[in-house]
Amino acid sequence: SQTIHQWPATLVQPVGSPLSLECTVEGTSNPNLYWYRQAAGRGLQLLFYSVGIGQISSEVPQNLSASRPQDRQFILSSKKLLLSDSGFYLCAWSGGAGNTIYFGEGSWLTVV
Amino acid sequence: AQSVTQPDIHITVSEGASLELRCNYSYGATPYLFWYVQSPGQGLQLLLKYFSGDTLVQGIKGFEAEFKRSQSSFNLRKPSVHWSDAAEYFCAVGAWLQGAQKLVFGQGTRLTINP
Secondary structure (H helix, E strand, O other), X not given: OOEEXXXXXXXXXXXXXXXXXXXXXXXXXXXXXXXXXXXXXXXXXXXXXXXXXXXXXXXXXXXXXXXXEEOOEEEEEEOOOOHHHOEEEEEEEEOOOOOOEEXXXXXXXXXX | OOEEEOOOOEEEEEOOOOEEEOOEEEOOOOOEEEEEEEOOOOOEEEEEEEOOOOOEEEOHHHOEEEEEHHHOEEEEEEOOOOHHHOXXXXXXEEEEXXXXXXXXXXXXXXXXXXX
């Protein structure tokens, strides 16, 4: 069966520091991969998605970037964190367009 | 543009009572609709989905939802809630991207269960 893992689960970082959140999917190949953010008291917003290695699309302009160095690996990064980057980040995958999207357990990021 | 509205931010019901969580969507074509549940500090778990066919969809944990095209609604129901159902519930519509699909979420409904 397919599983999705993301880490770290919790992160406290100072303003201006870099960020790297990692996500891997097992049990499938060539998945679509997604990064969502859930800010406090708000719904979920799609940040990035990828349909293949090296293919990244951004949904909203922001201080973050994403990369997909391997088929089942998706990384969310920032060179310099802002306070507004705080939130709950969720990685997700699907088997392709029109398929169900499954979420990881999430990563709590607090920027101080 | 696609949108989802969950009119109830917070609902409280007694254990054993019935539950209905409302969801209205805006989408130009036939929608893909989802309900997810999120326990505090956790990721999202899929409860059920509607792609096509029978408009009454059965999900996990005893939940069901009914797609009503005329009302642009996809309300979630459960005949008898359990204390473990306390969580946040998100309705979402699937919107097409280039080669992928994104979920447009409602703001969520927080469910509290009274003993």
